[in-house]
Structure formats: structure tokens, C-alpha cells
Amino acid sequence: MQVTYQHLSQKSIGQVVTEHPELVKVFMEYEIDFCCGGDRSLEEAVRRDTDEIEALKEAVTVALAHAFQVPMNGRNIKLSSLSDAELIDKIINTHHAYLRGVLPEVSTLLFKLLNVHGTAHPELFEVHHIFGGLKTELESHMIKEEKQLFPALLNKQDGLADLIGVLEAEHDGAGDALHKLTEITDHFKVPKDGCKTYELAYAKLKELVADMYMHVHTENNILFKRV
Ligand SMILES: [Fe+2]
Ligand SMILES: [Fe+2]
Known part of the structure; x- marks a missing residue:
């Protein structure tokens, strides 16, 4: 059917x-x-x-x-058909590895943008500020997952509900930040007077939003649901 x-x-x-x-x-x-x-x-x-x-x-x-x-x-591939270990491996080697590269890269680009276009486009101050917070949060979030939750999951430890609650709340926080960034930039639309750096920064941000959707989906809706 x-x-x-x-x-x-x-x-x-x-x-x-x-x-x-x-x-x-x-x-x-x-x-x-x-x-x-x-x-x-x-x-x-x-x-x-x-x-x-x-x-x-x-x-x-x-x-x-x-x-x-x-x-x-x-x-x-259906993520739900992967074992816990395969799923964790995939999260670390695709989504976390990607974030470790792209977060500092976008951070540098946004600082450049602010310097050159901040006066003409004051929303860049907010973009820079929100992204800075998101970057800091995601860096510590990934460490909590890699050093605390994932090893505990693989060892089949009990009592992980509190930690998962914290991590899910952090996902919500990151989701809010990404929604705000999407809104402020009018869906990452580069203004007419935007330069190559503008294009690159917004293209990378847009890609980051898409990657975070799959990343958080894999954790919230698949991996965490198994606990
Ligand atoms: Fe993660
Ligand atoms: Fe996460």
C-alpha cells in the first residue's frame, strides 16, 4: 500500500x-x-x-x-536500523566533526562582516552575538555528549534521564538561536551591497542549520529514545 x-x-x-x-x-x-x-x-x-x-x-x-x-x-539509509555504537560513531564523525570545523570558520567570517558591513547593516551585530553564544554552547554540549552520555550509553548505564534532559534542553536552546538567525537574516539573504565574505558566511550558516536539523533529529528522536 x-x-x-x-x-x-x-x-x-x-x-x-x-x-x-x-x-x-x-x-x-x-x-x-x-x-x-x-x-x-x-x-x-x-x-x-x-x-x-x-x-x-x-x-x-x-x-x-x-x-x-x-x-x-x-x-x-535508515538511521533507526543502526546499532547504538554505529549511530554514535556517525554522530561524532559526521555532525560533531563538521561542527568542530565550521564553528570557528563562521565565527571568523562573521567578525569580518561586522567590521566591514556592521554600520550599513546593524542586524549583523545581533547575528554576531547570537552566533557567538551558539558556538560556545555547542562546544560544551558536544563534550558532554562525547565524554559523558555516549560512553554511558555504550556501557548500558542506568540513570541517564537527567543528563538527557539537560542535553535536550540545550538542543532547544540551539534550535531557538538558529531560528532567530534565520529570521534576522531573512533566510540568509545576502543584501545587494554584500561581498564574497557575506555570501560565504550566509551560505555556511544555512548549511549549518540544515546539518543541525539532522544532528538533533538523530539524537532526540532516535538515539535518546532508546534509553
Ligand atoms: Fe551531538
Ligand atoms: Fe546534541
Whole structure:
């Protein structure tokens, strides 16, 4: 049977993405939050996050039908089929490694931008400030995961609920910061007088938002749910 939007509407959106990774692209395009807001039903998430509900439903149904006809290749592996160790390995080697490289890089770019364009574009002060906070938070967050939670998970330790609660709250904080950055920059639109650095900084920020969606989804909706 072919699955459609209606079949999934009452499931949590985190679960929907776990079962149908082909929908990630659609949700990203319509800015439906499936990572921090992953416990909401698909219907509720859609109602809250977008005005283009009919267009989104159509896009979901098309993506589902396409995946049904053309079996997914290795690129769309189901994260839920990975073991805890494989999932942790993937988080560290893709998302954490990516952040370790990109956070200092974007930080340097934003400081340059502020210096050159801050007077003409005062919103850059806020972008610089919010990103600085996000960078600091994410750096300590990754250490907590790598040194505390992940080893404890692999050792099947009990009593991890408090630590997971802290980490989930930090995901929410990071999600808020990313939403604010998206809003302030009007979805990372480079102004007409923007230079190459402007383009590069905003392109990297946009990519970071997308990576964080998958990162937090993998942790909140898949790995943490196993505890
Ligand atoms: Fe992480
Ligand atoms: Fe995390």
C-alpha cells in the first residue's frame, strides 16, 4: 500500500522522519521543525510551522510515492536500523566533526562582516552575538555528549534521564538561536551591497542549520529514545 500524508498525520513528526527519511528534504524546504519539535504530531507541526499547508501535503505525498517506486539508495539509509555504537560513531564523525570545523570558520567570517558591513547593516551585530553564544554552547554540549552520555550509553548505564534532559534542553536552546538567525537574516539573504565574505558566511550558516536539523533529529528522536 502506498503511504500518503493522511496516513502519517497523527504520528509524531520525529517518528515520521525516522521511518521516511525521504521527507527530510521536504520538511527542510518548508522549514518544518522535526528535530527539537519532534514530539509534535505531523499535523500539528505543519499547522504551526507553515502557511503553505496544501503545497506541503502535496510535496509529502509526491516524495512518499517517489520513494515507493524508486527504492532508496544507500544515501538515505535508515538511521533507526543502526546499532547504538554505529549511530554514535556517525554522530561524532559526521555532525560533531563538521561542527568542530565550521564553528570557528563562521565565527571568523562573521567578525569580518561586522567590521566591514556592521554600520550599513546593524542586524549583523545581533547575528554576531547570537552566533557567538551558539558556538560556545555547542562546544560544551558536544563534550558532554562525547565524554559523558555516549560512553554511558555504550556501557548500558542506568540513570541517564537527567543528563538527557539537560542535553535536550540545550538542543532547544540551539534550535531557538538558529531560528532567530534565520529570521534576522531573512533566510540568509545576502543584501545587494554584500561581498564574497557575506555570501560565504550566509551560505555556511544555512548549511549549518540544515546539518543541525539532522544532528538533533538523530539524537532526540532516535538515539535518546532508546534509553
Ligand atoms: Fe551531538
Ligand atoms: Fe546534541
